Amino acid sequence: MNHESSDQELLESLKKGCQDSFKILYSRHFQKLFSYAMALVKEQQIAxxxxxxxxxxxxxKREVLMIENLGAYLKMALRNKIINIYKRNRYVDLDDAVIASFSSPDGVEDRLVENDLEKEFNIILDKLPQRCRNVFYLSRIKMYKNTEIAEELNISIRTVETHISNALQHFKIT
Known part of the structure; x- marks a missing residue:
């Protein structure tokens, strides 16, 4: 891989563990992301x-990522990490106005990232055991209560809770 390669080509190489592709992507996107981070946090070390x-x-996560637009993905991931830092450290009380200031103006990046996340979600969902997938789907997608799921699938509420907990472990992002 070289500096003329597209982000998609570099991502494919990155998935195979190519450190050179990672270095190219890093150098290609770092400065723009750093500027964005500085605009949000105003402190170089935090950025x-x-x-x-x-x-x-x-x-x-290189082996499981399904990214169509790396620039948009990185910007949205950076935005979310900064929001989490503010929440975790309680630098400010986040309200809708603060969160809106982190948003991209046109929403295009949001839709691209949303599509990427949906693909990742479906990949992980498909890897779950059938019963666990069914319970998680009813709980988180259809918004059934645990008692309703237990009745529907003829299992105990504790089993429902266990399936949901197991499914959430697969979706946990560090």
Whole structure:
């Protein structure tokens, strides 16, 4: 891979563990993401730390990522990491106005990232055992109560809770 390769070509190579592709993607996207992070957090060390976490996560999840637009994906992931930092550290009380200030103006990036996340969600969902998938689907997609799921599938409420817990472990993102 070289610097003329597209993001998609580099991502495919990255999925196979190519460190050179990772380095190219890092150098290609770092400055723009750093500027965006600085605009949001106003502190260089925090911006650098968040970006390091972002790229480490990209490397660690490289084999399962389904990304169509890497730039949009990275920007949205960075935005979400910064929101989580604010929530975790309680620098500010996040309200709708603050969250809206983190949003992209046109929503195109949001839709692209949403599509990528939906693909990842479906891949993970398909890997779940059938019963676990059914319980999770009824709980999180159809919004059934645990008692309704237990009655529908003729299983105990404790079994429903166990299936939901197991499914959530598969979806857990670090």
């Amino acid at each position: 650098e730390d968040v970006l390091q976490e972002l790229f480490i996560g990209l490397w660690e």
